[in-house]
Every structure is written in structure tokens, then in C-alpha cells.
Amino acid sequence: MVNAVVNAPIQTCLVSQRNVSQSMANSLSWPERLALLVAIIEIPLQLDKFFFFHESDSLLGAVGGLSISLTTLSLIFLYGVWAANTALHRSRLAYRCIFGYPMIVYLTIVLASAMWATKPALSLFDFAVLVHAYLLFFYVANRLQTHSDVQFILFGFALTMAIQSGLIFYAGFLGIETERYDLGPITLTVNEGQRHGGTMHSPVLAGSTLAMLWLPVLASLTVLKEKRSWCFAFVAVVMGVVAIFLTQTRGAILTSVVGMSIIGGGMLMRGWLPKWTIVLAGVLVIVSIYPAIIVYEKRVQFGDGDSARARKHLSAIALELISQHPMLGHGSGNCHLAGQNIADRGEFRGEWYYTVHSKYLLVWIETGVFGFIAFLAVIGNALRQSMAAWLTKDGALAVIGLAFFASISGHMLHLAVDIFNSRTQVQILWLLFGMSAAVYKLSNHERFARRAPTMLRRAG
Known part of the structure; x- marks a missing residue:
């Protein structure tokens, strides 16, 4: 009994050191780092190709087509390497995955909104952008160790x-x-x-x-x-x-x-x-x-x-659109189509028309109140994770966690006055979400660390 009590801290320390050493073994390889670097640099460079492009909708602020980019190819490579490493090194320490459940709910609502959208293709284009962003989030959140x-x-x-x-x-x-x-x-x-x-x-x-x-x-x-x-x-x-x-x-x-x-x-x-x-x-x-x-x-x-003045009448149109379909919305990517009849009325006919310049109003218009709540939950979850990292004792990770909290919080203010539905903005923002999750996991590694299933079966 005495030996068990005395040896417990030593065993805990040895397990912790073993976890750290195996985490180092799971660090990103140089091909993975190169592919990630290509993706990060390419997102704002926008080296992509659009398919099934709808130019008229794009000119009014919608995602006009299906984008295939260098980031797409990088993600395919990264997930392929990750899957291969997982299959070849089953004895390594594994970590419980962070799935980002609010994101999955939001993605599901966006996809479902295509069923009642005027142009379902635009909803699917929105969904494709979000899927790319989610894959980037999931990789960064769970592969960085x-x-x-x-x-x-x-x-x-x-x-x-x-x-x-x-x-x-x-x-x-x-x-x-x-x-x-x-x-x-x-x-x-x-x-x-x-x-x-x-x-x-x-x-x-x-x-x-x-x-x-x-x-x-x-x-x-x-x-x-x-x-x-x-x-x-x-x-x-x-x-x-x-x-x-x-x-x-x-x-x-x-x-x-x-x-x-x-x-x-x-x-x-x-x-x-x-x-x-x-x-x-x-x-x-x-x-x-x-x-x-x-x-x-x-x-x-x-x-x-007159950019500020233009947002006033667009916001008025937005509020009327929300009142028409507050629960389910008008379909992701279809805001400009739903609002066209209102924009053609007398009080708005002479005004500049475009997709509503507020991400929050835009999400509610297109995906309804459930999509709006899910979108806020996505942001709130990232803020929670980055703040939790800040409150830990690991000084370096705490500061970086605070930085992601600050970046997302500051950007939330900007979301109130612009659309931000393009691939660049969505992927960069969700990359920050992924980094918040990764820092949160690293700063709480004992909570997330576990043995791979194959090892558990052998031990049993």
C-alpha cells in the first residue's frame, strides 16, 4: 500500500514523459509542413479554378461556383499521409479527436437549406466552401501535437x-x-x-x-x-x-x-x-x-x-427577409435572389443593391434562426477553447491562445458590417478556429491523450 502511494507520482511522471516523447514522434513531417505551408500561403493568393460558375449571382455577392485550388490538393495529400501514418503506426499514442460539433450542425443546416432554396446550386457552392474549411479545421485541430x-x-x-x-x-x-x-x-x-x-x-x-x-x-x-x-x-x-x-x-x-x-x-x-x-x-x-x-x-x-449609408437600406431589406422566413431561411447563397423583389419596390428602387452587408444578418436570412444559432455556437466554441488555453499554466501556449481569442473577437466586430462568404475569408477564419482547438488540446494534453484502440485490446 505504502509502495503504491510512493510510486504513484513517479509512474504518473513516467507516463507524462512517455506521452511527450511519443507526441514528438507524431510531430508534423517535413512533407506535411510543406503541404500546410502551401495551403496557408495559397488561400489569400487564390490560385484556384471555378467550375459551374454563375457569373450573374457572383456579381451580387454569392459564391458563384465550385472552387478547386492548391489548398484542395494540399488537403488531399495531408489526409492521405495522415491516414497512412495512422495505419502504419497503430502503437503510437493517440489523442481524442476534436470534431467541432457546432460546425457539423452548421454544415448540416447549410446543406439542408438547398432543399428550399430558389437556386439549390448556390447553396451547394456555399456548402463546398464550408466543407473545405472544416477539413482544414479538423486537420489542424487534431494533427498538430x-x-x-x-x-x-x-x-x-x-x-x-x-x-x-x-x-x-x-x-x-x-x-x-x-x-x-x-x-x-x-x-x-x-x-x-x-x-x-x-x-x-x-x-x-x-x-x-x-x-x-x-x-x-x-x-x-x-x-x-x-x-x-x-x-x-x-x-x-x-x-x-x-x-x-x-x-x-x-x-x-x-x-x-x-x-x-x-x-x-x-x-x-x-x-x-x-x-x-x-x-x-x-x-x-x-x-x-x-x-x-x-x-x-x-x-x-x-x-x-456612401458605403455606410448603403448598409442602412440593405439592413432594412434584411430585416424584412428575416420576417418572411425566420425559422428556415431562404436557402444558403440565395440572399440576393430573395431580396430582389423588395429591392425593386419604390423606397429601395433607386438604391444600390447587393447581398446584405452583415454576416450575422446574412446567415439568418439564408439558414434561419437555427443556422444563426449554430453559426454563433461555432464562433463561441472557438472563443471558449482559446480562452481555456489562455487560462492554463503553459506560458507560450497561453499567450498564443489569447492571441487567437483576440483575433476572433476583433473579427466578430467586422462580421457585423460585411459579407465574408468568400473562400479566402472562410478558410482563414476556420483555420484560426482549428488553431484555437489545437492550442486548447496541447495545453490540456493529459485530458485528450489516450492509447490507440489496438493497444487497448492487446492490454485487455
Whole structure:
């Protein structure tokens, strides 16, 4: 009895060390890392091909076709390698999977909405985008098993941000004033008023994507130990903040400010905020002064081209659409079709018409109250997981968890004033959901670790 009590902590320690060593063995291989890096970089580059494309619907804000991209091919490769490794190494330590049940419910509702949609094909296109995003989420949430895996994804974020920022700077250096500028297989976008969209065809999309990536990379500066990695992340952060301002997207700037406040405030409360971050803040302010002045002049002082006013009548149309079918909605991807009759009425006939510029209203219109609740549950679950990671004692994972909480929280504000149904935005957001789940699992590894079924059968 005494020996059992004395040996229990030692046995627990040995099991924990064995779990860690086997987790290291399950770390991402270099082919997996390369495929993941390709996917992360490609999402905003948009190297894809559309099939069954509906151009008229796309021009009004719907997902116009089925997209097959480099990310699609990367996911096929990643899942193939994962399945092969699982079959070949059944004796390795396994982890309970995080399925993201709110996501599965939301996907089911989106698919079901095709049954009563005016154009079922548009609902299926929406569903295909979400399936891609879910596969990305599931892989990241369950395949990442070490701190180095998380750091590699953060490196991918930094590299993606540096590439997009560099392309925005390149367009500015050339003085490109046309809306589209082809650069090999990619297309740079510059809208009226020198609003840069990078390769994402929209300054709003570019700004929001950069802001979501910028916050985790910013937080990583406080936990990175390797000098070259830190310097690269620092350069990416400086480039990213300038690029965000050059998109002149107020929602993205708000996301960055709110997220940065959450990260700084949280770390300050726990006494983890390094003193050198004051210098970093000063550098970011200095490099942002000139682009911030441009944003103020073009988007505040001299108006915003009635973009804010346009959202008012679109919101009025949205509320009427919700009242027509509050429970089941009008079908995913069909908002612009459902609202056309209302838009043609006298009070709206002379107004600009497009898909409703609020993700929350759009989800309710298209999938009803059940889809709306499921969508909020998807976001809420990611916030819960990232906050749980922040509350753990693992300093590095806690800070990264807080960063994902800040990024998602800040982006929630931006979701209130734009559509965000494109492949780029959906996949980046769900990638953040996956990272939140991965950090949550790593910070609670004892809770999720278990033996593979084959080993359990042999032991029994």
C-alpha cells in the first residue's frame, strides 16, 4: 500500500514523459509542413479554378461556383499521409479527436437549406466552401501535437502576411491605379482612392485577412526564443500593420486595435508583458502615421463614398427577409435572389443593391434562426477553447491562445458590417478556429491523450 502511494507520482511522471516523447514522434513531417505551408500561403493568393460558375449571382455577392485550388490538393495529400501514418503506426499514442460539433450542425443546416432554396446550386457552392474549411479545421485541430507544430503554423502566418504586404507595397511602388493588374498567375487589385486589395480582389477582404493573421504573429514575438524566427516575425508585423492601413479598411483597423488591446491587457494582468513591447508599440505607431493620415482623409474627412449609408437600406431589406422566413431561411447563397423583389419596390428602387452587408444578418436570412444559432455556437466554441488555453499554466501556449481569442473577437466586430462568404475569408477564419482547438488540446494534453484502440485490446 505504502509502495503504491510512493510510486504513484513517479509512474504518473513516467507516463507524462512517455506521452511527450511519443507526441514528438507524431510531430508534423517535413512533407506535411510543406503541404500546410502551401495551403496557408495559397488561400489569400487564390490560385484556384471555378467550375459551374454563375457569373450573374457572383456579381451580387454569392459564391458563384465550385472552387478547386492548391489548398484542395494540399488537403488531399495531408489526409492521405495522415491516414497512412495512422495505419502504419497503430502503437503510437493517440489523442481524442476534436470534431467541432457546432460546425457539423452548421454544415448540416447549410446543406439542408438547398432543399428550399430558389437556386439549390448556390447553396451547394456555399456548402463546398464550408466543407473545405472544416477539413482544414479538423486537420489542424487534431494533427498538430507539439509546440513546434504550432510555431510552424505561426511562421506560415508570418510568411503569408509578408508576401501579401510585399505585393501591396509593390503595387503602390508602381503607382498602379487600375482596378486589376495581372502579375503572372495572380492578380493585384487597387480600388478607387488607392485602396489596395493585394491578390484578394477586395480591400475589405485583404484588410480583414491581414488583421486576423497579424494578431497571432504579433503575440508570438513575446514567446519566440530563436533569434532569426523573432526577427522575421517582427519584420512581418511591421509590414503587416502598414499594409492593413493601405487597404483603408476601417473594420480591419478596428479588429487590430481591439485585438491588440486584448492581448496587451491580458498579458499585463498576468505580469507577462515584456518591457520592450513599449518600444515595439512606438515603432508600430511611427510606421503607421502616414498611412493612418491617408485613411482619415479618404475614409473619414472626405466621406466614404456612401458605403455606410448603403448598409442602412440593405439592413432594412434584411430585416424584412428575416420576417418572411425566420425559422428556415431562404436557402444558403440565395440572399440576393430573395431580396430582389423588395429591392425593386419604390423606397429601395433607386438604391444600390447587393447581398446584405452583415454576416450575422446574412446567415439568418439564408439558414434561419437555427443556422444563426449554430453559426454563433461555432464562433463561441472557438472563443471558449482559446480562452481555456489562455487560462492554463503553459506560458507560450497561453499567450498564443489569447492571441487567437483576440483575433476572433476583433473579427466578430467586422462580421457585423460585411459579407465574408468568400473562400479566402472562410478558410482563414476556420483555420484560426482549428488553431484555437489545437492550442486548447496541447495545453490540456493529459485530458485528450489516450492509447490507440489496438493497444487497448492487446492490454485487455
